[in-house]
Amino acid sequence: xxxxxxxxxxxxxxxxxxxxxxxxxxxxxxxxxxxxxxxxxxxxxxxxxxxxxxxxxxxxxxxxxxxxxxxxxxxxxxxxxxxxxxxxxxxxxxxxxxxxxxxxxxxxxxxxxxxxxxxxxxxxxxxxxxxxxxxxxxxxxxxxxxxxxxxxxxxxxxxxxxxxxxxxxxxxxxxxxxxxxxxxxxxxxxxxxxxxxxxxxxxxxxxxxxxxxxxxxxxxxxxxxxxxxxxxxxxxxxxxxxxxxxxxxxxxxxxxxxxxxxxxxxxxxxxxxxxxxxxxxxxxxxxxxxxxxxxxxxxxxxxxxxxxxxxxxxxxxxxxxxxxxxxxxxxxxxxxxxxxxxxxxxxxxxxxxxxxxxxxxxxxxxxxxxxxxxxxxxxxxxxxxxxxxxxxxxxxxxxxxxxxxxxxxxxxxxxxxxxxxxxxxxxxxxxxxxxxxxxxxxxxxxxxxxxxxxxxxxxxxxxxx
Ligand code: AMP
Ligand code: ZN
Numbered sequence: 001x002x003x004x005x006x007x008x009x010x011x012x013x014x015x016x017x018x019x020x021x022x023x024x025x026x027x028x029x030x031x032x033x034x035x036x037x038x039x040x041x042x043x044x045x046x047x048x049x050x051x052x053x054x055x056x057x058x059x060x061x062x063x064x065x066x067x068x069x070x071x072x073x074x075x076x077x078x079x080x081x082x083x084x085x086x087x088x089x090x091x092x093x094x095x096x097x098x099x100x101x102x103x104x105x106x107x108x109x110x111x112x113x114x115x116x117x118x119x120x121x122x123x124x125x126x127x128x129x130x131x132x133x134x135x136x137x138x139x140x141x142x143x144x145x146x147x148x149x150x151x152x153x154x155x156x157x158x159x160x161x162x163x164x165x166x167x168x169x170x171x172x173x174x175x176x177x178x179x180x181x182x183x184x185x186x187x188x189x190x191x192x193x194x195x196x197x198x199x200x201x202x203x204x205x206x207x208x209x210x211x212x213x214x215x216x217x218x219x220x221x222x223x224x225x226x227x228x229x230x231x232x233x234x235x236x237x238x239x240x241x242x243x244x245x246x247x248x249x250x251x252x253x254x255x256x257x258x259x260x261x262x263x264x265x266x267x268x269x270x271x272x273x274x275x276x277x278x279x280x281x282x283x284x285x286x287x288x289x290x291x292x293x294x295x296x297x298x299x300x301x302x303x304x305x306x307x308x309x310x311x312x313x314x315x316x317x318x319x320x321x322x323x324x325x326x327x328x329x330x331x332x333x334x335x336x337x338x339x340x341x342x343x344x345x346x347x348x349x350x351x352x353x354x355x356x357x358x359x360x361x362x363x364x365x366x367x368x369x370x371x372x373x374x375x376x377x378x379x380x381x382x383x384x385x386x387x388x389x390x391x392x393x394x395x396x397x398x399x400x401x402x403x404x405x406x407x408x409x410x411x412x413x414x415x416x417x418x419x420x421x422x423x424x425x426x427x428x429x430x431x432x433x434x435x436x437x438x439x440x441x442x443x444x445x446x447x448x449x450x451x452x453x454x455x456x457x458x459x460x461x462x463x464x465x
Pocket of ligand 2: 028029030239
């Protein structure tokens with residue numbers, strides 16, 4: 001069976017077929033770096049990651065671009081409060097984002113363009129839209145003429161009457177809702193409140209609107225046509241609707257084939273958001289003792305088109321699930337049967353097929369995970385009848401699945417006995433404050449390719465990567 005995904009554009013499940021055979025061009029809307037991303041944002045980023053990992057597992061070659069929005073209304077407003085330059089302010093939050101991304105096990109995109117590095121592309125795209133009559137200059141900036149683009153509304157389902165009603169007004173703010181469809185800002189002329197954030201353009205000094213940023217970066221790095229574009233449902237309108245409008249009149253081609261949107265993470269039934277103040281950052285959850293793998297498991301294990309409430313109970317269940325994988329992999333080492341188990345190859349093949357079938361169905365993750373958990377309990381029952389070769393096959397299978405899920409510890413830090421002995425000797429020397437000896441043992445370990453992580457629960461040997 002082929003992979004099928006829910007396309008927001010058609011509101012239907014569609015077979016997934018990239019324009020160029022097995023090569024996938026993927027653009028995902030990245031963070032606006034004006035504060036630390038909350039875990040609602042991480043739900044979106046983890047959804048991108050899961051889909052991308054699954055595409056790779058299914059043999060597609062993915063080129064992934066995710067932007068970093070480092071200039072917009074909110075950034076200008078907040079960086080001035082801190083007295084920092086825009087550069088210093090956004091660098092601080094970009095660095096924190098990249099750290100968190102690693103912590104939660106997200107595979108880095110192939111390109112992470114910063115919007116400010118592509119202002120030249122934004123200016124030429126705006127100029128092309130003006131030349132073709134889709135954009136015009138007004139007092140406060142350059143605006144997109146919504147009524148000129150007949151397909152406006154095709155993604156979000158805005159009706160044409162609403163368009164005509166709103167057709168004469170103009171909006172300068174980047175964020176607005178469906179009740180105020182009007183011409184939107186592509187370029188905002190410089191005002192004193194912008195401080196020194198401005199670029200020269202043929203139509204006047206100023207800065208880009210948020211929507212044109214993604215269009216220009218996507219076009220520069222992936223071309224006129226993308227296979228997949230992703231984001232949270234709040235981006236369908238106006239952001240993604242506007243992205244289409246900014247490209248298609250110029251390229252005369254369909255901008256994106258598949259639009260995939262994740263539902264929101266809620267807190268007490270309301271969308272988690274900065275503005276409502278009902279948010280946790282990843283760091284907040286880690287400080288409460290939750291593990292990155294469990295947080296990751298929680299967010300990917302609910303179907304992406306379902307809303308769900310963040311709760312401590314849900315986090316706890318995710319912790320139990322992750323521990324099940326962990327214990328399962330550790331106990332595989334105990335296998336000692338002489339003969340290979342004849343049932344195993346079929347069981348692995350059947351589980352992998354079922355996992356794939358579920359994921360092919362618009363990423364039906366709960367069904368896919370149920371097959372895995374079922375597999376683990378069957379293997380646990382067979383444990384006394386597994387050979388070393390069997391356990392290697394099981395482990396290889398689990399790690400193959402883990403290239404998609406990223407929720408299992410790989411236990412590659414299990415140290416052999418000589419290393420454990422050295423670590424114990426070093427610990428004794430440290431406790432006795434014989435630093436010369438403990439340093440010497442550290443050097444010995446290093447030569448053997450190991451170092452020691454001193455954790456509150458004791459020293460842990462780690463491989464030098
Ligand atoms: P932003 O940095 O606000 O542009 O958001 C980055 C991504 O997070 C976008 O794809 C948003 O749609 C998504 N997002 C924001 N809030 C939530 C939430 N509560 N649940 C899921 N996704 C969210
Ligand atoms: Zn975007």
